[in-house]
Amino acid sequence: MEIQHLIAIFLISSGAFFLLIGSIGLIRFPDFFSRTHATGKADTLGVMLVIAGLIFTQGISVNSAKLLIIIVFVGITNPTATNALARAAFNFREVPWFKKDKLEENKKRKESA
């Protein structure tokens, strides 16, 4: 096995790891802002690492140059889309989640019970 395939395997599996972390965050986090926080960063890094691994499987060719352009494109546009989503939610008065509120809710629930 050549060294470039080893590097490609390492990059693709670490990219898949970051995509998995982002998806778990999307499901597990409590509100909109923390979910965009999870998917915006982890998914961008994951996709960029996977495509970097594909570049190493290709070697130096026209296809790898196209993949490099895709990396730059994803790195610019994905954070912008996340920013647009988060700012639109903030402008429409989406309330961020605080742990303090949860504690107070639990206290009220205990008192009423």
Place this chain on the structure above:
Amino acid sequence: MTRKIDNPVVSLVSRLISPFIMLYALYVIFHGHYSPGGGFQGGTMLAAAVLLLRLSVGSEISQLQFRKSWGTRLGAVGVLIYFSTGFLCLLLGGKFLDYKYLAKILPVSEVMARSWGILFVEIGVGVAVMGLLVSIYDDLLEGNPNA
């Protein structure tokens, strides 16, 4: 949807990205008969580059890039390019869109004339698709003060 606060990041990035999308769309159109792609896909990407600016900086300002009235006209011009290529083959003695008869007026061989004919047709399809998609978007937003 009211447009109270414009997002400077989105408008800057879409102004930066839009010409590169157009460049890639031209590549897709002109490389269509060697690789995946072609007139429809390239035209859709051209329309996407225009609509990206329509969405991010608003309909008013993006009229400077692509006027509302150009959409239908470009659609008509694209259909005209397509039909005139086909009809030219008919006039030169072949069937409709029988590209090899274009070699009688183009200074190339019959095989290359097929390639050129496909290219003309795909340019026509791309122009028509771009103009009509943008005009569909504009028609849907007709009369919306916040667009």
